[in-house]
Amino acid sequence: MKLTIGNIRITNIVLGEQSKVESGTLYVNPKELEAVVLEDSNIVSVKFDVAKPGESTRITPVKDVIEPRTKAQGEGGMFPGVIAKVDTVGSGVTHVLKGAAVVTVGKIVGFQEGIIDMTGLGAEYTPFSKTINLVMDFVPRDGLAAHDYEKSLRLAGLKAASWLGGLGKNVKPDEEIVYDFSSVTEGIKKYPDLPRVGYVQMLQSQGLLHDTYVYGVDMKQSLTTMICPTEVFDGAIISGNCVSACDKNTTYHHQNNPVVTDLFARHGKDLNFAGMIITNENVYLADKERSSDWTAKLVAMMGFDGVIISQEGFGNPDTDLIMNCKKVEALGVDTVIITDEYAGRDGTSQSLADVDVSANAVVTGGNANQVITLPKLDKVIGTQEYVDVIAGGFENNVQADGSIVVEIQAIIGATNEMGFNKMSAR
Amino acid sequence: MLKILHYINQFYGGIGGEEHAGHLPEMREGAVGPGTAFAAAFGADATITHTIICGDSYFGENLEEAKKTILEMVRGVKPDLFLAGPAFNAGRYGVACGTICDAVKEELGIPVLTGMYIENPGAEMFVDKMHIVSTKDSAVGMRDAVPKMAKLALKLARGENIGASIEEGYMPGYMRVNFFEEKRGSERAVDMLLAKMKKEPFTTEFPMPDFDRVEALPPVLDISKAKIALVTSGGIVPKGNPDRIEASSASKYGEYDIAGVDDLTEATYETAHGGYDPTYANVDSDRVLPVDVLREMENAGKIGSLHNKFYTTTGNGTAVKSSAAFAIEFAAKLKNDGVDAVILTST
Numbered sequence: 119m120k121l122t123i124g125n126i127r128i129t130n131i132v133l134g135e136q137s138k139v140e141s142g143t144l145y146v147n148p149k150e151l152e153a154v155v156l157e158d159s160n161i162v163s164v165k166f167d168v169a170k171p172g173e174s175t176r177i178t179p180v181k182d183v184i185e186p187r188t189k190a191q192g193e194g195g196m197f198p199g200v201i202a203k204v205d206t207v208g209s210g211v212t213h214v215l216k217g218a219a220v221v222t223v224g225k226i227v228g229f230q231e232g233i234i235d236m237t238g239l240g241a242e243y244t245p246f247s248k249t250i251n252l253v254m255d256f257v258p259r260d261g262l263a264a265h266d267y268e269k270s271l272r273l274a275g276l277k278a279a280s281w282l283g284g285l286g287k288n289v290k291p292d293e294e295i296v297y298d299f300s301s302v303t304e305g306i307k308k309y310p311d312l313p314r315v316g317y318v319q320m321l322q323s324q325g326l327l328h329d330t331y332v333y334g335v336d337m338k339q340s341l342t343t344m345i346c347p348t349e350v351f352d353g354a355i356i357s358g359n360c361v362s363a364c365d366k367n368t369t370y371h372h373q374n375n376p377v378v379t380d381l382f383a384r385h386g387k388d389l390n391f392a393g394m395i396i397t398n399e400n401v402y403l404a405d406k407e408r409s410s411d412w413t414a415k416l417v418a419m420m421g422f423d424g425v426i427i428s429q430e431g432f433g434n435p436d437t438d439l440i441m442n443c444k445k446v447e448a449l450g451v452d453t454v455i456i457t458d459e460y461a462g463r464d465g466t467s468q469s470l471a472d473v474d475v476s477a478n479a480v481v482t483g484g485n486a487n488q489v490i491t492l493p494k495l496d497k498v499i500g501t502q503e504y505v506d507v508i509a510g511g512f513e514n515n516v517q518a519d520g521s522i523v524v525e526i527q528a529i530i531g532a533t534n535e536m537g538f539n540k541m542s543a544r
Numbered sequence: 545m546l547k548i549l550h551y552i553n554q555f556y557g558g559i560g561g562e563e564h565a566g567h568l569p570e571m572r573e574g575a576v577g578p579g580t581a582f583a584a585a586f587g588a589d590a591t592i593t594h595t596i597i598c599g600d601s602y603f604g605e606n607l608e609e610a611k612k613t614i615l616e617m618v619r620g621v622k623p624d625l626f627l628a629g630p631a632f633n634a635g636r637y638g639v640a641c642g643t644i645c646d647a648v649k650e651e652l653g654i655p656v657l658t659g660m661y662i663e664n665p666g667a668e669m670f671v672d673k674m675h676i677v678s679t680k681d682s683a684v685g686m687r688d689a690v691p692k693m694a695k696l697a698l699k700l701a702r703g704e705n706i707g708a709s710i711e712e713g714y715m716p717g718y719m720r721v722n723f724f725e726e727k728r729g730s731e732r733a734v735d736m737l738l739a740k741m742k743k744e745p746f747t748t749e750f751p752m753p754d755f756d757r758v759e760a761l762p763p764v765l766d767i768s769k770a771k772i773a774l775v776t777s778g779g780i781v782p783k784g785n786p787d788r789i790e791a792s793s794a795s796k797y798g799e800y801d802i803a804g805v806d807d808l809t810e811a812t813y814e815t816a817h818g819g820y821d822p823t824y825a826n827v828d829s830d831r832v833l834p835v836d837v838l839r840e841m842e843n844a845g846k847i848g849s850l851h852n853k854f855y856t857t858t859g860n861g862t863a864v865k866s867s868a869a870f871a872i873e874f875a876a877k878l879k880n881d882g883v884d885a886v887i888l889t890s891t
Contacts, residue, residue, distance in 0.1 A: 228818065228820075228821060228822070229791040229792070229817075229818025229819075229822075230791075230792075230818055230819070263823060264821055264822075264823050265821060265823070313738075313741050315737065324820070325820075325821075326820040326821035326823075326824075327820065327821040328820070360821075361819075362792060362818075362819075362860075362861060376728060376729070376730035376731075377730045377733065377734075379730070380728075380730045380731045380733075380734050381734060383734075384734055384738075388738055389734075389738065423741055424737045424738075424740065424741045425737075426730075426733045426734070426737055428733075432861065433819070433859070433860065433861070452737060452740045452741050453737075454733045454736045454737040454740065456729055456730070456733050457750070459720055459750065460793075460861055460862075460863060461719075461720035461863065462863030462864075462865050462866065463793075463863075464719065465719040465720040465721050466672075466718060466719050466720075466865065467863035467864050467865035467866065468753060468755075468863075468864040468865065469720060469750060469753075470750075471864075472755075473752045473753060473755045474752065475752055477752055478748055478752065479736050479737070479740050479746060479748050480748045480749050480750040480752075481729045481732050481733045481736060481749050482729075482749045482750045483729055484722040485720045485721070485722055486861065487793055487861070487863060488721075488722050507791050507818070508791065508818070509791055509792030509793070509818045509819070509860065509861055510792060510793065510861075511790075511791070512790045512793070512795065513788040513790070525792075525793055525861075526722075527792060527793065527861060534729070535729075536729075536730060537728055537729025537730030537731070537732065537733050538728060538729065538730070539728055539729060540724045540725045540726070540727065540728050540729070541722055541723070541724055541725070541729075542708075542722070542723060542724075542725045542729070542732075542749055543708060543720045543721060543722045543723070543749070543750075544708040544709040544710040544711075544716050544720070544721065544723065544749065
């Protein structure tokens, strides 16, 4: 499958009269966007705001971050099976409003929503301090159950990103990147001497607000399966989870999957990017065994020489990660795993909940328990009311001068386990 | 100016070789042997006020006595940092440096630093307990070791933030510290995989540690006579979370009385745990901490009794070290209260 990504560089977002993309500026009429997201009767109201890099602005509690994209040519549409019809995506031309992001905010759902600071120390830990964010702050109807509230906000974010992306459908992109994924036989013919490399992406599926959807299918109810790597660029995988902010994969991370991107970058040069497996992280032992058995089986069936395995979340999913690694290594296939650590605030505790000698090639996104002080910022979008109870916060963590002490666990995307960031630990 | 106390063996103290390895600990004023190189590296920032010289054999063969004597000397000096070695690949010296540093750090709360070769047995014994600067295998490496150790010593003495092992030159395995790499993680993963497939050398970012596995105890012989306690990492607490146990990365556990409680209700209990949708646990906390079922079993004579206290914390994102510390504390209380068995529930 061949997909062309057309990046339209966005350098400004302006709330105004006419919704359009022009000369790098995304103009949004709030009334129009409001009509899109208020279709859902669970949402009472929404406030729009724009947060730009370098501004003295904090966004919290953040649920999801989504990149505005649209299908400009070819089959299917954004977020298939959820927003667009379920038609297969991953081919044709997709336009991206590069540099812009939709951020969903609202009173807390679980405890695991996060913080995005647009300036200061906190900004160094989140990739979304570098995007221009259209923030939607929602008020749900009274008495809405947590899981229904999560779902309503999830869908509202996706609808908004899809609608905004549509404004770029007929705009000429500033940059085009072609991702061409070969079938098994084509790949072998084209690159007979290159190692066949696969990617195993583990998707959060512990349930109870920890879910991921693929073409609308709840991943905890799926067997381990395969996906064409280009499909992820069209929103085939979406986040529905309130895992700790630092290592949840937001929808934006899925749309810009860095492992897929970097494997494509080396495809045909150092390696043959030969396939992508998606597997889950369920909580029952039988599910863990079945899913990791299937991962190893698919790796064997595809004849991969090496695989990269990425994780999502921590603790319980560490066992899935180690099972996947062990079983794939047992086949004689080389692995590299990407994880993060919970080594305690002083960094001297055991980092993972499970380990094995076969996991001898590890990339880490860093220690999520590291404590930092976020300065008082001039503006807060959402509310700071929950910064002591979200994962990574603690009692009395708001200081007299208005600064907030948190573990970086509370910062969106800080220790991402798809390798989105430069941070590591030793 | 910072005060540093330096520990060296009889050889580096200029007393002699193996024939003097039984030398009793003595303390001199000022720097001795390698201490002069350290003093030069510290410049005006710190001074080596005293040097303790001790024979390697004496230390190894009279461990408790040697520790006691040396700790007394250190206590008297009250240095800002206790520096030992470097021991390079000298095994007994390395073990002595590690042992005495560990004692000074744990018992006197004074920052410590030592240096040795990665294969020194002292490195394996103490790498997870302190900063050990990685040195070459012989005294030829002194020129290399001194500036690295001196720089780190000053930071430790001042209580400054310590960078990652790769930046500071200490052995990985003690303290995990974040830092920013040149390339993002996914690209590092691709590079590492290509090297691994080609059988070229690569460095894992997280060497697998020895994993602490607990052996199962033999089963309880007669459960109908046993006193059973409930312990949970699922965060069940009295409504309102009176001790404010954190939603994640807990710094404490709670001990709560359930004497006379037959059922945990929505009005009386809830979860503090931030790792899952709390709706179902809040509606009925027995789902996580099954007091109701155990009370029924107690009344039916199926178990001897339900212990009148339960212990609880949130397992979510909580460091293993913290969990182990909580458990050591409340396990002693459980034992003291005559509990025969514990049902440990998670989420």
